[in-house]
Amino acid sequence: MTTQTTSQAPTTHGTPVTFDHVNKRFGRTRVLHDICLEVPGGQTTCVVGPSGSGKSTLLRCTNRLEEPDEGRVLLGDTDVTDRSADIDAVRARIGMVFQTFNLFPYRTALDNITLALRRVRKLPADEAAERARTHLASVGLAGLEHRRPGQLSGGQQQRVAIARALAMEPEVMLFDEATSALDPELVKGVLSIMRDLAGQGMTMIVVTHEMRFAQEAAGQVVFLDHGRLIEKAAPDKFFGAPESPRLQAFLSAVT
Amino acid sequence: MFEGLQRVWETFFNLDLIGQTLPTLLRVGLPNTLLLAVLASVIGVVVGVVIAAGLMSSKVAVRLPCRMYVDVLRGLPHILTVYLVGQGLPLAGITLFGESTYGYAALAIGLLEGAYMAEIFRAGFQSVEKGQTEAARGLGLSHLETLRFVVFPTGARRVLPPLTGQFILVIKGTALVYLLGLTAGQREMFAIAQDTAIVNASLSPLVAAGLLFLAITVPLTYAVNAWERRLRDGRKDAPTGSATDSATDSATDMDRALAHQGTG
Numbered sequence A: 001m002t003t004q005t006t007s008q009a010p011t012t013h014g015t016p017v018t019f020d021h022v023n024k025r026f027g028r029t030r031v032l033h034d035i036c037l038e039v040p041g042g043q044t045t046c047v048v049g050p051s052g053s054g055k056s057t058l059l060r061c062t063n064r065l066e067e068p069d070e071g072r073v074l075l076g077d078t079d080v081t082d083r084s085a086d087i088d089a090v091r092a093r094i095g096m097v098f099q100t101f102n103l104f105p106y107r108t109a110l111d112n113i114t115l116a117l118r119r120v121r122k123l124p125a126d127e128a129a130e131r132a133r134t135h136l137a138s139v140g141l142a143g144l145e146h147r148r149p150g151q152l153s154g155g156q157q158q159r160v161a162i163a164r165a166l167a168m169e170p171e172v173m174l175f176d177e178a179t180s181a182l183d184p185e186l187v188k189g190v191l192s193i194m195r196d197l198a199g200q201g202m203t204m205i206v207v208t209h210e211m212r213f214a215q216e217a218a219g220q221v222v223f224l225d226h227g228r229l230i231e232k233a234a235p236d237k238f239f240g241a242p243e244s245p246r247l248q249a250f251l252s253a254v255t
Numbered sequence B: 001m002f003e004g005l006q007r008v009w010e011t012f013f014n015l016d017l018i019g020q021t022l023p024t025l026l027r028v029g030l031p032n033t034l035l036l037a038v039l040a041s042v043i044g045v046v047v048g049v050v051i052a053a054g055l056m057s058s059k060v061a062v063r064l065p066c067r068m069y070v071d072v073l074r075g076l077p078h079i080l081t082v083y084l085v086g087q088g089l090p091l092a093g094i095t096l097f098g099e100s101t102y103g104y105a106a107l108a109i110g111l112l113e114g115a116y117m118a119e120i121f122r123a124g125f126q127s128v129e130k131g132q133t134e135a136a137r138g139l140g141l142s143h144l145e146t147l148r149f150v151v152f153p154t155g156a157r158r159v160l161p162p163l164t165g166q167f168i169l170v171i172k173g174t175a176l177v178y179l180l181g182l183t184a185g186q187r188e189m190f191a192i193a194q195d196t197a198i199v200n201a202s203l204s205p206l207v208a209a210g211l212l213f214l215a216i217t218v219p220l221t222y223a224v225n226a227w228e229r230r231l232r233d234g235r236k237d238a239p240t241g242s243a244t245d246s247a248t249d250s251a252t253d254m255d256r257a258l259a260h261q262g263t264g
């Protein structure tokens, strides 16, 4: 009974993301081949694949940091790829966490978070600071509000970056190899925050090499290779009974 | 032997002559040198920012002339540009500053410095990591907000030390306006020293001027070097005390200042 409610609850809310025949080229190299993918609301979709397979590009098409050449990306009912859409408003609904943290170096942890709260969400200064403090505390960084990125460890910086994204109260979170640049001992802390977030029913697209995380937290796992979506399955099937030979080879190489 | 030394000493270090020249150097020369350097730098910064923006433009028709400006002015001997602008403009009937040699002098050096400063601005602002811009745009900030709140604060910090270094070069560069023939009250340090040196057949006044130049440029150079070192290393081993944090945290101050400008 209880398991049923927890597995059903997330799908009933949360904004889904739809990739509809998405194509992307960089010059003459075709990076995304006709990608069709439903990312259900309130679930975590993990994207795995070899380096250069187009995982980042796919993720970046979600908030139009890259523009697809063809096809559409939908955030709920909103067409992200529509040129006439207010892209800044769309982006404010999507949180993104990068491999290299990308914090603003001359701002404190607090100011990294308040910037968009004030400029985009138009919160007054005290309210923005209050919300930033709450989110820093929730990623275990209470008391470090006034540190600059350079005065924080990689793991702490990445947690600030997560707090910065979450403070905007996004409908969807994107993670692009969020733990790949971290020292091994710092990976755990970041992954556990991501796991909690997944448990709370946030829609997430997570590009990762952490197969255990994918196995435990994902609702579905997607395999990209050479810009093509090769396989998509629930984690048990994806890792337990992969169908395509390429995925089998990939999995045996990484595990 | 002794007489030979005496002669060397008299040529360069005639204390009487140095003593005579110093008051004029300090009263007239120093203020003129600094004023010229500041005027030229202001012109240089304005020209530099405009040209740098052009250099970063995606339009070839904008980028190309700006690139040419930089290449030509950095490629010519400074003395040639100073002559061409400082003497050329009034001769050609472009009398922007009337009879004031001072104005043409400042303009000549300013245009020259603009080329160097353009490269400083371009390098500084292009050094701001793409990831910062992407993070800002990803959060929903507009292109202009991203420039103003993310690229500018980082770029400005990276540009300030080399810009100050360039200012030191401008201070030295003011000596070139001697060529344009300034009236007595307009003379900067080198002009005063050189005039006095010719009259007295001794180079001691030039030594006096040189010492004054060094008194300005050497401390400034060391200050800039220390500043750049701090900016480079500061990230890794900056103190973690909260006192230093708030003292050095001017990102928000800058925001406030800019916000005030923005809202009038």
Ligand SMILES: Nc1ncnc2c1ncn2[C@@H]1O[C@H](COP(=O)(O)OP(=O)(O)O)[C@@H](O)[C@H]1O
Pocket: A026, A027, A029, A031, A049, A050, A051, A052, A053, A054, A055, A056, A057, A058
């Ligand atoms: N801005 C770009 N310009 C040109 N080629 C790019 C650019 N970004 C990515 N690529 C190329 O697109 C392919 C996919 O890259 P990416 O999406 O980053 O792969 P992944 O994240 O799976 O490693 C790679 O071959 C990469 O070299």
Ligand SMILES: [Mg+2]
Pocket: A055, A056, A057, A176, A177
């Ligand atoms: Mg990638």
